[in-house]
Amino acid sequence: xxxxxxxxxxxxxxxxxIFLYYLSFSSFxxxxxxxxxTVFAFNLHMILIYFYLLKYPDYLGIGHIFLAxxxxxxxxxxxxxxxxxxxxxxxFFTTYVRNVxxxxxxxAEWFTFIPAIFFSNLIFFLIINNFSNLSYYYIEIxxxxxxxxxxxxxxxxxxxxxxxxxxxx
Amino acid sequence: MSDSRDDFxxxxxxxxxxxxxxxxxSLSFLILFSISIIFFDKFxxxxxxxxxxxxxxxxxxxxxxxxxxxxxxMYVSSQTKKHLTIYSENIALKKEISLLKRDxxxxxxxxxxxxxxxxxxxxxxxxxxxxxxxxxxxVMIDQISPYLKSLLINKGTKHEIIKGMTVxxxxxxxxxxxxxxxxxSRVLIITDLNSKIPSIIEGTDVNVILAGNGNxxxxxxxxxxxxxxxxxNKIIYTSGKDGFLKAGMPVAETYLNKKNxxxxxxxxxxxxxxxxxxxxxxxxx
Numbered sequence: 001x002x003x004x005x006x007x008x009x010x011x012x013x014x015x016x017x018i019f020l021y022y023l024s025f026s027s028f029x030x031x032x033x034x035x036x037x038t039v040f041a042f043n044l045h046m047i048l049i050y051f052y053l054l055k056y057p058d059y060l061g062i063g064h065i066f067l068a069x070x071x072x073x074x075x076x077x078x079x080x081x082x083x084x085x086x087x088x089x090x091x092f093f094t095t096y097v098r099n100v101x102x103x104x105x106x107x108a109e110w111f112t113f114i115p116a117i118f119f120s121n122l123i124f125f126l127i128i129n130n131f132s133n134l135s136y137y138y139i140e141i142x143x144x145x146x147x148x149x150x151x152x153x154x155x156x157x158x159x160x161x162x163x164x165x166x167x168x169x
Numbered sequence: 170m171s172d173s174r175d176d177f178x179x180x181x182x183x184x185x186x187x188x189x190x191x192x193x194x195s196l197s198f199l200i201l202f203s204i205s206i207i208f209f210d211k212f213x214x215x216x217x218x219x220x221x222x223x224x225x226x227x228x229x230x231x232x233x234x235x236x237x238x239x240x241x242x243m244y245v246s247s248q249t250k251k252h253l254t255i256y257s258e259n260i261a262l263k264k265e266i267s268l269l270k271r272d273x274x275x276x277x278x279x280x281x282x283x284x285x286x287x288x289x290x291x292x293x294x295x296x297x298x299x300x301x302x303x304x305x306x307x308v309m310i311d312q313i314s315p316y317l318k319s320l321l322i323n324k325g326t327k328h329e330i331i332k333g334m335t336v337x338x339x340x341x342x343x344x345x346x347x348x349x350x351x352x353x354s355r356v357l358i359i360t361d362l363n364s365k366i367p368s369i370i371e372g373t374d375v376n377v378i379l380a381g382n383g384n385x386x387x388x389x390x391x392x393x394x395x396x397x398x399x400x401x402n403k404i405i406y407t408s409g410k411d412g413f414l415k416a417g418m419p420v421a422e423t424y425l426n427k428k429n430x431x432x433x434x435x436x437x438x439x440x441x442x443x444x445x446x447x448x449x450x451x452x453x454x
Contacts, residue, residue, distance in 0.1 A: 025228070025235030027314060041315070066199045070206070074228040075310075077317040077348065077355055080221060081206035088200050092185065095196065099180045128316065131211045135362045137383060140315045 013166065016052050016060050016159075020045065024071040024083075041140075042147035045072070046120065047155045049087055050113055053094040055104075056163055062091050078124075079131045086124040090116050106156060113152050117145050222350040229321050229353045233309045303447050304328045309353065311440045318361040318383065320344065322445060325352045330447060335414060337446045341437030342366075342407070342420050346447065358439040359420065360386060366420060367410035371403045379405055379421060379433070388421050388433040401425045405433065 011018070023045055045068070052060035069084030076083075093116035101108070121141065128134055185197040209217040251258075306322040324330050326349050334346040336356045344364070348355035357364055364381040368390075378391040393399070403423045409416030419436055426432050 022235055025232045026239055027232075027312060061193065062196060062199055063194050066194070066203065069203070070224075071228055074225050075232050076312060076314045077319055079207055080210040081203045085200065085203040085207065088196060088203060092196055092200075096180055100176075127207060131207055133363070134316050136316050137362070140383070144315060 013059065015162075016048065016056075017064050020048055020060065020064060020068045021071065023048070024068040025075060027072060027075045040147050041144050042151050043117075043144060044148075044155070045083075045087065046090055046117060046148050047152055048159075049090050050094050050116055050152075051156060051159050053091055054098050054109060055160070057095075057098070059163075062088065065091060078134070079127055082124055082127040082131070085127065086120045089123045090120040093119060106153065110149075110152055110156070113149055117148055121145055225348075225350045226325070226352045229309060229350070232321070236310055303334065303449055304330065306330075306354075306445050306447055308443050308445060311442075312355075313440070315383075317363070318358045318381075318439075319347070320356040320358060320439065320442065320445070322354050322356060322447075323352070324447065325350045325354050327351050330354050333413065334447050334449055337448065338437050338439065338442035338444070341435075342414070342418055343435075343437045343439040343442055343445065356445070359437075360384065360388065360435055360439065365391070366414065367408045368405045368420060369408040369416075370399070370405055376408055376410060377405075386435050386438065388435065390433065399423055399431055401431060404436075 049060065049065055053062075065087045066084050069082075069087040070080065072078075072083040073080050093112075097109070097112045097116070125141070128136075185195070185200075210221065304324050306324040306328075308320050309323050310321045312319045312321060320336075320343075322336075330346060330349050332346055332349055335342060336344045336346065342359060344356040344358045344361075346354050347357045358381070359366060359379075360381040360383070362381055362383040366379040368377050368379040369375065370377065375394060375397060377393050380389050380391050382389045388405075390399070390405075401423050404419050405421040405423070407414045407416055407418040407420055421433050421435050423431060423433050
C-alpha cells in the first residue's frame with residue numbers, strides 16, 4: 001500500500017516531465033483532424049517549459065528539456081540539436097526573468113514570455129536556415145508564436161491549479 | 170548605473186552557470202553540448218551518423234506508441250463524421266456507380282488500346298509492377314509540422330531502402346525517401362513546401378514544376394508560360410525531366426473550388442496512406 005502511494009506521488013510529481021516527453025514524441029502542434037483548428041497551432045513545449053522553470057523549477061530539470069528537444073528534432077525531422085538549443089534559450093530567459101523578478105504577477109510573466117518566445121524561435125530559424133535546406137512559411141511560424149503567447153494564461157491557470165496539490169512542498 | 174549593470178551581469182551569470190537544487194547540469198554546459206551536436210549533425214561524421222540512426226530508430230518506434238491516443242481520437246471523430254453523412258453518401262455513390270458502369274466499357278477498350286500502342290512503341294507500363302517495387306512498407310506516423318510534412322515508414326537500409334527512392338500509395342506518387350535509418354525511413358510528402366516535381370499538363374506540351382505549398386492536399390504550378398490559361402479537370406503527369414521519376418505518372422489534377430477558383434489537388438492522399446510501395450525511380454542501376 002505504501003509502495004503504491006509512493007509510486008502515485010512520484011508519478012504525479014513527474015507529470016510535467018512525462019508530459020514534456022509525450023509532447024516531443026507525439027510532436028504536438030494542434031488538433032490536426034479539424035482543418036480549421038490548425039489555424040490555432042501553438043507550441044505547448046514552450047508554454048510548459050516557461051511556466052515550470054518560472055514557477056516550479058524543481059519539477060522540470062533542464063537535462064530533461066534538452067533530451068526532449070533532441071527527441072522532438074528526431075521526430076519532426078529538423079537538424080539534431082535545433083529544438084534543444086531553442087528550448088535552452090527559453091530556459092535561459094526564464095531563469096533570468098525569475099532571478100530579476102521581485103513581485104511575480106501573472107500579467108508581467110505573460111508579457112516577458114514575448115521576448116522569450118522571440119529569441120528561442122529566432123535561434124531555431126537561424127539553425128534551420130543555416131544547417132538545413134528546409135523551407136517554411138514565416139507567416140505560419142508567426143501565427144504559431146502568436147497563439148503560443150495568447151494561450152499562455154489558459155495553461156498558466158491549468159498548470160497552477162495542478163501544482164496547488166503539492167503546496168506542502 | 171554601474172550597480173544596475175552589475176546586477177544584470179550577475180543575473181545572466183546566475184542563469185547560465187548556477188545549477189538548481191535538483192538540476193544535474195548547468196545551462197551553459199547543455200547549450201555548448203547542443204551547439205556541438207548541431208555541428209556534428211551538419212557535417213555527418215560517420216560515427217555520429219551511426220549513433221543518430223540508432224537513436225532515430227528507437228525514437229520512431231516510441232513515437233508510434235505516443236501517437237496512439239491522438240490517432241484513436243481522430244479515428245472516433247472520422248467514424249462519427251462518416252456515420253452522420255452515410256445517407257447522403259449512399260445516394261451519391263449510387264449515382265456514381267451508374268456513371269462508372271457506363272464508363273467502364275470505354276475504359277477497358279482504351280486500356281487495351283493503350284497497352285497495345287505502348288507495346289508497339291516499346292514504352293514501359295505506367296502501373297507499378299512487382300518487379301518495380303523494392304518493398305512494401307507500413308506508415309508508422311504522418312508527421313505534419315510547419316517545417317516538414319513527412320511520413321515515417323517501418324523499412325530502412327536493412328530492407329535496401331536508399332535516399333531518393335519514390336514512394337507510392339494506391340499507384341499514385343506520394344513522396345520521396347529523404348532520410349534512411351537501419352529500420353525506418355522518412356518520406357517527404359509531395360505536398361510539402363520543399364517538394365518540386367517536373368511535370369506536364371494533360372493535353373498540352375507545357376512543362377511546369379509542380380510545387381507543394383505546404384497545405385494538406387494542394388499544389389502550385391511554377392514556371393507556367395505567360396498567358397497560359399489553365400483549365401479545370403486536367404491531370405498533371407510527371408514529365409521525367411529530372412531524370413529520376415518516370416514520365417507519365419499521374420500526380421495531381423486541376424479543379425474549381427467552392428469559390429470558383431482554379432486549384433490543384435493531389436490525386437493521392439498522403440496523410441491517409443497506411444501501406445506504401447517503395448520503388449527505385451527509373452531503374453537506371
